[in-house]
Amino acid sequence: VQLEDLxxxxxxxxxxxxxxxxxxxxxxxxxxxxxxxxxxxACWHLRxxxxxxxxxxxxxxxxEPLSGDAERELLWGVVDEGTMPPHLESRLxxxxxGNPFFLEELVRSLVDHGALVPTAGGFRFDHxxxxxxxxxxxxxxxxxxxxxxxxxxxxxxxxxxxxxTVGQQLLEAVVDDPAAIDxxxxxxxxxxxxxVTRRWPQAEYRFxxxxxxxxxxxxxxxxxxxxxxxxxxxxxxxRYAGGEAEILGLLAHHWLEAGDDDKAISxxxxxxxxxxxxxxxxAAVEHYRRLLTLLEARGERQQMxxxxxxxxxxxxxxxxxxxxxxxxxxxxxxxTPPARVxxxxxxxxxxxxALPDDADPYRSxxxxxxxxxxxxxxxxxxxxxxxxxxxxxxxxWEIADDGLRYVLHLREDARWSDGTPLTAHDVEFGVxxxxxxxxxxxxxxxxxxxxxxxxxxxGEHDDLSRVGVRALDDxxxxxxxxxxxxxxxxxxxxxxxxxxxxxAIEQRGADWIEPGEQVLSGxxxxxxHDDEWIELERRTDGAMPRVGNSRGVTMRPMSLGDAVAAxxxxxxxxxxxxxSYPSELERSAADEMSLDPPAWLVYLSLRHxxxxxxxxxxxRALALAIDRPALSGVAAA
Numbered sequence: 001v002q003l004e005d006l007x008x009x010x011x012x013x014x015x016x017x018x019x020x021x022x023x024x025x026x027x028x029x030x031x032x033x034x035x036x037x038x039x040x041x042a043c044w045h046l047r048x049x050x051x052x053x054x055x056x057x058x059x060x061x062x063x064e065p066l067s068g069d070a071e072r073e074l075l076w077g078v079v080d081e082g083t084m085p086p087h088l089e090s091r092l093x094x095x096x097x098g099n100p101f102f103l104e105e106l107v108r109s110l111v112d113h114g115a116l117v118p119t120a121g122g123f124r125f126d127h128x129x130x131x132x133x134x135x136x137x138x139x140x141x142x143x144x145x146x147x148x149x150x151x152x153x154x155x156x157x158x159x160x161x162x163x164x165t166v167g168q169q170l171l172e173a174v175v176d177d178p179a180a181i182d183x184x185x186x187x188x189x190x191x192x193x194x195x196v197t198r199r200w201p202q203a204e205y206r207f208x209x210x211x212x213x214x215x216x217x218x219x220x221x222x223x224x225x226x227x228x229x230x231x232x233x234x235x236x237x238x239r240y241a242g243g244e245a246e247i248l249g250l251l252a253h254h255w256l257e258a259g260d261d262d263k264a265i266s267x268x269x270x271x272x273x274x275x276x277x278x279x280x281x282x283a284a285v286e287h288y289r290r291l292l293t294l295l296e297a298r299g300e301r302q303q304m305x306x307x308x309x310x311x312x313x314x315x316x317x318x319x320x321x322x323x324x325x326x327x328x329x330x331x332x333x334x335x336t337p338p339a340r341v342x343x344x345x346x347x348x349x350x351x352x353x354a355l356p357d358d359a360d361p362y363r364s365x366x367x368x369x370x371x372x373x374x375x376x377x378x379x380x381x382x383x384x385x386x387x388x389x390x391x392x393x394x395x396x397w398e399i400a401d402d403g404l405r406y407v408l409h410l411r412e413d414a415r416w417s418d419g420t421p422l423t424a425h426d427v428e429f430g431v432x433x434x435x436x437x438x439x440x441x442x443x444x445x446x447x448x449x450x451x452x453x454x455x456x457x458x459g460e461h462d463d464l465s466r467v468g469v470r471a472l473d474d475x476x477x478x479x480x481x482x483x484x485x486x487x488x489x490x491x492x493x494x495x496x497x498x499x500x501x502x503x504a505i506e507q508r509g510a511d512w513i514e515p516g517e518q519v520l521s522g523x524x525x526x527x528x529h530d531d532e533w534i535e536l537e538r539r540t541d542g543a544m545p546r547v548g549n550s551r552g553v554t555m556r557p558m559s560l561g562d563a564v565a566a567x568x569x570x571x572x573x574x575x576x577x578x579x580s581y582p583s584e585l586e587r588s589a590a591d592e593m594s595l596d597p598p599a600w601l602v603y604l605s606l607r608h609x610x611x612x613x614x615x616x617x618x619x620r621a622l623a624l625a626i627d628r629p630a631l632s633g634v635a636a637a
Contacts, residue, residue, distance in 0.1 A: 006043040014045070042282075065098025071093050071098055075089065078107050084116075085125070108192060109143055115131050144191065152187040154176065156194070159194065161220070164207050167202055167204050229254045230254070245274060252271045256290065261298070268294070272311075272314075281315075312328040313388060319484055321484070324399060328398075329396075335390075343551040346551065349572050351576070352576040353557065353558075356368040362430065362441045364496050380477075393410055397409065406479040418504070421474070424472065431467075432464055435456060451480040524552065534554070538550065
């Protein structure tokens with residue numbers, strides 16, 4: 001596997017390369033990487049990681065400037081020995097200082113200038129031509145550009161706006177004279193400034209070296225540069241209409257450079273969200289930080305806060321806890337909680353394959369039960385539809401630099417539906433209730449990341465106070481982890497991590513969840529809950545502001561086919577498809593829905609107490625022998 005010029009790659013490509021480091025321990029694979037020896041480049045971390053994790057497999061070869069003899073041999077490999085006067089050879093070698101690319105460009109400059117004339121056998125030297133040798137590689141490239149025809153120079157500079165690799169279709173959209181582009185591309189290839197990388201389905205070209213692109217780009221005056229970026233953005237929007245998600249980062253870049261802040265803000269936000277959703281976390285961080293600069297210039301505090309919450313979450317997921325905490329603290333200073341909205345809309349009518357059957361959050365495991373618990377109980381934090389975590393019962397928090405300690409501060413006005421103050425002790429009680437040895441919560445394994453939690457559940461110790469959740473006072477709760485957990489902010493959004501009313505549960509036991517009498521903290525209360533119908537009513541007595549405007553929710557069980565028909569009769573607002581789509585759904589209301597491929601996980605559990613299955617080598621062989629596509633087809637059916 002050969003990867004050249006890694007210093008020009010994006011952060012996601014560097015992260016992918018990191019995954020190859022240990023490949024040589026499992027397979028006969030040689031990974032060869034070339035990169036600049038500069039510590040401020042993202043790829044430098046790759047070298048340090050390799051030296052730390054696989055030093056026994058790492059061979060580091062430093063490429064020094066060519067020696068005098070080697071440099072002269074390279075020159076004679078391009079221009080035969082004796083073609084140029086000795087004093088000119090010496091000037092070229094002194095100027096290039098052992099840089100092969102510089103030396104090659106100097107020779108190409110002499111060809112462009114007419115001093116070296118191509119012949120059938122190589123070159124001849126024209127002694128009548130006055131020669132000027134530029135002192136830097138950039139000056140060589142500029143001199144070569146100046147000798148190009150004006151149309152070819154325009155195409156080269158336009159291409160530099162589009163990137164290191166350029167498609168001809170996009171290039172035609174930004175140049176002033178598309179009809180002249182073929183001749184210009186011929187000139188640029190002949191001058192070895194651009195090289196064709198493919199011809200089908202559309203021609204694509206690549207700058208011979210990134211320095212050529214950079215030098216050409218810097219020659220463009222600001223207004224012309226903005227105009228070219230704008231043309232590129234408009235062309236890409238037309239070309240990818242309806243599929244902009246494929247190039248959000250590229251569109252954000254062009255609109256930002258075009259000076260259109262509105263478009264740049266929109267695309268940077270979308271690009272950051274998309275990258276975070278794909279776990280391209282460094283790319284997400286870059287998009288969000290560029291977006292923050294624009295929002296700050298406009299003074300849009302609430303949008304800055306939301307973007308900072310997204311930035312903090314991406315940094316947290318990347319295990320960059322110190323930076324994450326800094327972003328969170330800045331977000332809290334800008335954040336304004338949503339204003340209360342009074343309910344004025346009819347209840348939302350929901351159909352699902354099976355109704356929730358348990359309103360106790362510590363037993364939440366089925367998705368429908370989790371959804372019901374989230375309607376009845378507020379969590380410490382709240383995940384909004386774009387998966388950003390924002391304050392809820394916890395109005396702010398701090399995260400330790402090592403990611404092993406979280407301290408959350410609760411709202412002063414937090415109250416249960418019966419008027420009792422909601423405190424940090426209710427948080428500690430709720431989490432430790434999940435760890436009950438006799439009746440543990442169904443998702444108890446999620447909390448094994450807490451210090452001492454797993455050992456307590458399995459009887460390694462009996463001291464519940466050693467479990468990593470503790471109320472420091474009525475308004476402050478601390479979580480201590482055994483290991484950094486990039487997902488922990490989402491754990492704080494789980495219903496079984498939410499405060500649970502200790503006073504009500506201890507007074508009423510199992511009856512505390514009866515509809516109409518359950519002590520709650522969330523947006524809704526249950527008016528009816530049986531096998532045929534669940535009716536939720538919006539609470540208006542809580543202190544927490546509610547941004548939704550629905551008076552309630554009704555839920556009823558229904559097959560997907562019946563649900564589609566009811567939806568078409570306007571008897572339903574929402575139906576839950578869960579794991580598959582019926583044919584009726586795919587044929588109905590196409591303009592009101594977007595069907596993504598259904599996805600779910602299926603676990604096959606093996607009995608490790610079986611004599612054969614207990615053998616690790618057998619299980620590994622079984623894993624290698626499984627026909628996964630065939631298995632997924634059977635599982636889906």
